[in-house]
Amino acid sequence: MNMKRFTARLSLRARLYLFSGAILTLFAINVSTHLWGSLARTESLVAYRDTVNAAQLTSDLQQSLEAARQQVLVLSTLRETTDEPLDANEQTAALTDLENIEARLRRLGTIGTEGTEDYYRRLQESTTRLISGWKAFYRQYNDTDAAIDVDSAVNFNDAIQRLGELDQRQEFLAIQRSNAIDRTIALTDRITVIGFITTIAVTLVLVVVLIRATNASLQRLKTGAQRFGSGDLTYRIRENLEAGEIRDLAHTFNDMSGKLQIAIDEVQSAKADADSANAAKSMFLANVSHELRTPLNAIIGYSEMLQDEIGDPGDVDRDQFRHDLGTIIFSGRQLLSLINDILDLSKIETGKMQVSLEWFQPSALIFQVCDALSPLVNQYNNRLELDIDNDAMGEMHSDPGKLQQIITNLFSNSCKFTEDGVITVAATMDNKWLTVVVSDTGIGMTADQQSRVFQAFVQAESNTGVKYGGTGLGLAIVREFCSMLGGHIELESKPGVGSRFSVQLPVDPESALANA
Amino acid sequence: MTGNSLKVLLVEDNALNRDMLSRRLGRAGFTVITAEDGAAALDEMRANAPDAVLLDMNLPIKDGWTVASEAKQDPALATIPIIALTAHAMEADRQKALSAGCDDYATKPIDFPALVAKLEALL
Numbered sequence: 001m002n003m004k005r006f007t008a009r010l011s012l013r014a015r016l017y018l019f020s021g022a023i024l025t026l027f028a029i030n031v032s033t034h035l036w037g038s039l040a041r042t043e044s045l046v047a048y049r050d051t052v053n054a055a056q057l058t059s060d061l062q063q064s065l066e067a068a069r070q071q072v073l074v075l076s077t078l079r080e081t082t083d084e085p086l087d088a089n090e091q092t093a094a095l096t097d098l099e100n101i102e103a104r105l106r107r108l109g110t111i112g113t114e115g116t117e118d119y120y121r122r123l124q125e126s127t128t129r130l131i132s133g134w135k136a137f138y139r140q141y142n143d144t145d146a147a148i149d150v151d152s153a154v155n156f157n158d159a160i161q162r163l164g165e166l167d168q169r170q171e172f173l174a175i176q177r178s179n180a181i182d183r184t185i186a187l188t189d190r191i192t193v194i195g196f197i198t199t200i201a202v203t204l205v206l207v208v209v210l211i212r213a214t215n216a217s218l219q220r221l222k223t224g225a226q227r228f229g230s231g232d233l234t235y236r237i238r239e240n241l242e243a244g245e246i247r248d249l250a251h252t253f254n255d256m257s258g259k260l261q262i263a264i265d266e267v268q269s270a271k272a273d274a275d276s277a278n279a280a281k282s283m284f285l286a287n288v289s290h291e292l293r294t295p296l297n298a299i300i301g302y303s304e305m306l307q308d309e310i311g312d313p314g315d316v317d318r319d320q321f322r323h324d325l326g327t328i329i330f331s332g333r334q335l336l337s338l339i340n341d342i343l344d345l346s347k348i349e350t351g352k353m354q355v356s357l358e359w360f361q362p363s364a365l366i367f368q369v370c371d372a373l374s375p376l377v378n379q380y381n382n383r384l385e386l387d388i389d390n391d392a393m394g395e396m397h398s399d400p401g402k403l404q405q406i407i408t409n410l411f412s413n414s415c416k417f418t419e420d421g422v423i424t425v426a427a428t429m430d431n432k433w434l435t436v437v438v439s440d441t442g443i444g445m446t447a448d449q450q451s452r453v454f455q456a457f458v459q460a461e462s463n464t465g466v467k468y469g470g471t472g473l474g475l476a477i478v479r480e481f482c483s484m485l486g487g488h489i490e491l492e493s494k495p496g497v498g499s500r501f502s503v504q505l506p507v508d509p510e511s512a513l514a515n516a
Numbered sequence: 517m518t519g520n521s522l523k524v525l526l527v528e529d530n531a532l533n534r535d536m537l538s539r540r541l542g543r544a545g546f547t548v549i550t551a552e553d554g555a556a557a558l559d560e561m562r563a564n565a566p567d568a569v570l571l572d573m574n575l576p577i578k579d580g581w582t583v584a585s586e587a588k589q590d591p592a593l594a595t596i597p598i599i600a601l602t603a604h605a606m607e608a609d610r611q612k613a614l615s616a617g618c619d620d621y622a623t624k625p626i627d628f629p630a631l632v633a634k635l636e637a638l639l
Contacts, residue, residue, distance in 0.1 A: 286604070286606055289603075289605055289606075290603045290604055290605070291603075293603035293605065293623070293624045293625060294530070294533075294603050294624065296624070296625045297533055297603065297624035297625040297626060298530075298532045298533055298536060299625075300625040300626075301533065301536040301537065301540065301625065301626060301628070302532075302536050304540075304628060305536060305539060305540050305543070308540075308543060309543075327532055327536075330532075331532065
């Protein structure tokens, strides 16, 4: 478990490197164990061969020493019994033989010396004494005065005994070394086999751990990808369980999911916006259709009726005709103003309504509008009060056409909803703002009605248009124009008391925007 | 025109349209009584038992849909045929009027000969 947790914390590359390293190290240990075993075997074999060679040399030397002694004993007997001298050739040959023995003794000292040093030293002391005695015998052989004691049985026996001891020692060592070889072979074979088995086992374990740890990581990634694929974009792959590249990959997956969620949210909100815009459009069309049909009903109905009546026998009622034609004209004009308002509103909504700024006298413009609309004031027996200080008001930089429409709409609105009352138009201007207030003593509005009255096609009551005329677009257009000119409109109203519309427009919208 | 002298209740709050339609119906031989709002319409139906009702939908006090559904729930009025008159020209508006209890539906501007045909078909 700890191993798994540990490997899970390593990056994929680190895992692969680590596991390859571990497997290679195991193989290296295995191969060096094998090599060491081979080396030990070779060393043991070399030592065994030296011991065998040395033993052979020892038995050779024993034979040579016995032959040399035999020769010395025979020649010693001959010298005592006859006076025949030993010729030079025979003497040299005998000495050469002895030196040959000495050379072989020295060679014995160079091979398989380990464990036999003491035996060899004693053998050498003994043989040196023996052979130097024999050499002296051969050199003095022809000197008849010299008394030569060659009966060196003590020396000889001593040398033979030393040789025997060395031989025994070498035989013992040979047996010991051959046993050691057997043991070494058995040991190195065992180590090699154990090493290979261990390597295979550890490799298998490492491979399994690597595969399982990596597989678990990949499984988590796969689960995450499947959850994302099935649309669960709030799911998150647990990045802290992973390391290195897989952690990066998990992070990238999570990141991708988050971005997808954002993109989907954006698309959905864009779709909702489009849907609601579409619904608003359909609503607008339905409203336009409804508003156009109402005056058309009067126009068509009266026209058809007049057409019928003109075919009636007898005199035409001219007054009735005039009244009906007036109704047709009134409805036609209402239709025209409705179409104009719809076009204005459509231009505003599609952003095609242009503002054309110029310098003009707002007080003059307000007087003009009030003058032009005076028939409306009289229609319901109202009185107009103007509160405009013509001299104190200078020029302003704005769109006079739009200001004219704002005042016209507010003014005609007040006239429509007021009977036997007072319409007041007041205007003031400082160096920043023009304020125009249109107030009346008309029917007024409740708070709920006030909140809806600036929406297109909405009047205070659904039947207001039928009762008072109007399209329900006038105030919506006024509000849009105010904001296009950099200003705003406020409404105060009380049912049965009256309404007060207050418009504030910047004297110069460009400097007002710059100050904002 | 047909001199059937049937009694028709015209419910319409717009004075111009009420004047125009009542005169045309009168010329066509109908006896016309009028009402300006929904509550008055129900009163007229009870008081004068018209042979048919021409009902505008956007009415003050009680709107046309309410008038139609209340009339159909009242056993005394349920048999009086109602034709909805409205400037709402969408199919959904027609369905809304019919499901409120109206027997037929006519869109403004009114096709007068077709309206007379509808009335005669219902009566």
